[in-house]
């Protein structure tokens with residue numbers, strides 16, 4: 001039984017990085033009129049109340065979204081305006097999860113596939129997306145679900161893989177799943193989130209992609225402290241396969257400023273072309 005609940009962590013520095021990358025990709029994909037499929041293999045609950053007992057226990061959002069003031073961040077206007085939509089009375093109370101960021105961009109012709117295994121979060125996700133069209137919410141394994149959907153009829157897709165890594169084999173499973181997905185459908189935009197709790201795991205993850213035969217793989221990382229071991233997550237990152245050409249420039253602009261605003265001593269960032277085009 002999985003025990004991870006994203007409601008304890010919503011809006012933290014890792015969510016900020018993940019959702020900035022997600023929004024930038026969605027901006028790019030929706031510039032074209034052609035339909036696309038959004039596949040979220042680990043969707044979470046969809047919307048998080050930052051004033052409930054889960055979020056206020058750790059108050060991780062205070063080191064993330066709560067620090068980003070729209071007036072200081074013209075570069076993040078799109079991302080912050082979506083957060084604002086869920087907080088119409090200006091005080092920060094709700095933080096949207098990846099499905100709601102994506103659904104903000106979905107047009108009538110686009111389709112969304114959301115996977116969530118946790119029974120409570122699955123029900124919340126169903127509720128939080130009930131009024132939206134062309135959305136399918138499934139309480140089944142997202143890794144397997146993804147492979148069953150590829151290639152999509154639209155021939156365009158954005159895939160977000162955002163596990164909690166509660167099961168240590170997930171570090172290898174994400175690489176294996178992405179290799180299989182890429183073989184079935186090499187032109188999708190694939191975005192994978194990872195936490196840095198033990199740098200050796202991420203070194204192995206990177207090697208997995210470098211050896212995979214995939215082309216055009218970028219890596220972005222936001223570290224709020226120097227690497228540590230045994231004291232939790234000091235950084236998180238995104239691996240993006242087939243990124244939009246705008247992504248590197250955007251992150252180059254935003255990451256140093258995020259490090260300054262969200263990071264402590266020893267904070268740093270990475271924006272690397274891990275595998276060339």
Ligand SMILES: C[S@@+](CC[C@H](N)C(=O)[O-])C[C@H]1O[C@@H](n2cnc3c(N)ncnc32)[C@H](O)[C@@H]1O
Nearest residue numbers: 006042043044097098116117118141142162164
């Ligand atoms: C990090 S959270 C997702 C957060 C969400 N993507 C967001 O950005 O708002 C990971 C979620 O994956 C769910 N989960 C874990 N293993 C899964 C699996 N194999 N398939 C589908 N969901 C899974 C967990 O219950 C948890 O809610």
